[in-house]
Amino acid sequence: MNQPIGIIDSGVGGLTVVKEVLKQLPNESIIYVGDTARCPYGPRPVDEVKAYTWQMTRFLLKRNIKMLVIACNTATAVVLDEIRTELKIPVLGVIYPGARAALKSTKGFNIGVLGTIGTIKSGAYEKALKSINRKVNITSLACPKFVPLVESGEYKSAIAKKIVAESLAPIQKSGIDTLILGCTHYPLLEGLIKNVMGNNVKVISSGDETAREISTILYFRHIMSTDNACPKHQFFTTGSSSMFSQIATAWLEQEIVNTETIYLGDE
Amino acid sequence: MNQPIGIIDSGVGGLTVVKEVLKQLPNESIIYVGDTARCPYGPRPVDEVKAYTWQMTRFLLKRNIKMLVIACNTATAVVLDEIRTELKIPVLGVIYPGARAALKSTKGFNIGVLGTIGTIKSGAYEKALKSINRKVNITSLACPKFVPLVESGEYKSAIAKKIVAESLAPIQKSGIDTLILGCTHYPLLEGLIKNVMGNNVKVISSGDETAREISTILYFRHIMSTDNACPKHQFFTTGSSSMFSQIATAWLEQEIVNTETIYLGDE
Structure with a gap:
């Protein structure tokens, strides 16, 4: 084959x-x-x-x-x-693989999901995670500024750093221990995302x-x-x-x- | 279902x-x-x-x-x-899942496998790893003393520490960056195994x-x-x-x- x-x-x-x-x-x-x-x-x-x-x-x-x-x-x-x-x-x-990896990684069953507006609005990660474990707590966040940053090649710039910090502010203190990068563009921003979220949050690339x-x-x-x-x-x-x-x-x-x-x- | x-x-x-x-x-x-x-x-x-x-x-x-x-x-x-x-x-x-996890984890494509005499003699991990990536280097080691240690409940004792150190000596300096625990008993010895192998070797539990x-x-x-x-x-x-x-x-x-x-x- x-x-x-x-x-x-x-x-x-x-x-x-x-x-x-x-x-x-x-x-x-x-x-x-x-x-x-x-x-x-x-x-x-x-x-x-x-x-x-x-x-x-x-x-x-x-x-x-x-x-x-x-x-x-x-x-x-x-x-x-x-x-x-x-x-x-x-x-x-790419959604179930990310969900599975997050459920293997999490200790407190508090999982965050970053994605595009379309992905977050669809509730697809919530559906996948809940179909496997109905007791998991999920915090979702749409990050519409991330894809244009990556597609433009700007993903290592000072502007990128600022946009990532501002975008993640709503979930920075949400108590999640695992964060799914629910968009295949986001791994390019992984370093910046990890800096903002800190060492206690495990970052999963669904792709x-x-x-x-x-x-x-x-x-x-x-x-x-x-x-x-x-x-x-x-x-x-x-x-x-x-x-x-x-x-x-x-x-x-x-x-x-x-x-x-x-x-x-x-x- | x-x-x-x-x-x-x-x-x-x-x-x-x-x-x-x-x-x-x-x-x-x-x-x-x-x-x-x-x-x-x-x-x-x-x-x-x-x-x-x-x-x-x-x-x-x-x-x-x-x-x-x-x-x-x-x-x-x-x-x-x-x-x-x-x-x-x-x-x-449990063999392909362990092989896959190791191939995801390894950076240098030097993978170690610990197992029972039966598992190591069968060459099953080598076959699985090579069928996915024929260029990977594999170092296998049978550890016949580990299962009796675990089944007897002795897996946290000073004797266990000594046996683990002695058993792993042949692969301690083999240059592997990932080590598959190719026996579902071995995760109980994971702490001791990690101590011997050091922080640069990622330990994978196949089970x-x-x-x-x-x-x-x-x-x-x-x-x-x-x-x-x-x-x-x-x-x-x-x-x-x-x-x-x-x-x-x-x-x-x-x-x-x-x-x-x-x-x-x-x-």
């Missing part, structure tokens, strides 16, 4: 999942689609997020993927169940946890690549291919030069 | 899995069987381990379990594949990681208990029920009084 794993995101955020897959599953091939031109999904109406996510999904289905990973929390929140029902291949999101779940499902479905596979990775964006390649090269710490720009609008 | 999850082990070691399931999956009911009378499995011939594990499995199948967890590394190593092929319900072992995999498979198979389930837990041992209850109460930090002794020999 040396077919590729399809990974989709609203932009470059899903590369945090790719990075962990490259590390944890080096025999696997990846096809990534980032809908950079229409990013962020967070503030968009549900129907738009659904339509865009289906466009990326159909693009990848034509390329014979063996598994689909929706590496965008907003898209997972609104359309994972629908796509899973329609497709024959396994379809994974990065997803690689373990991918590994589990590949194994249980008997679709792992063979250990002599020659993995190939392909990257597609709806935006600028050179800007995507540049960001991907920096984040993945390996040269990515073959990004192709695609148009998804009419598919 | 409020049926119980069946968990089997050669003795009390699998309670480290139970503890994590109680914490991470509080809506789930558990039936546990510990083959204390015939523990340890580590030094036994493969055919014997297979026969004993099948006896526990058949005992639980009569009790309508929805999933079977082989919470014993030795049994996982020699009979997981066979039982998985025969049963219609999902069957989980305790298994609870996350249980959670993943329950979700993907649509067999999670409903969130208003009233979970019930049952414990069976082939040895002394009072001694089992005493150890279970101490490890699980909640009173376990209803352990029943069973005889599996002729099943």
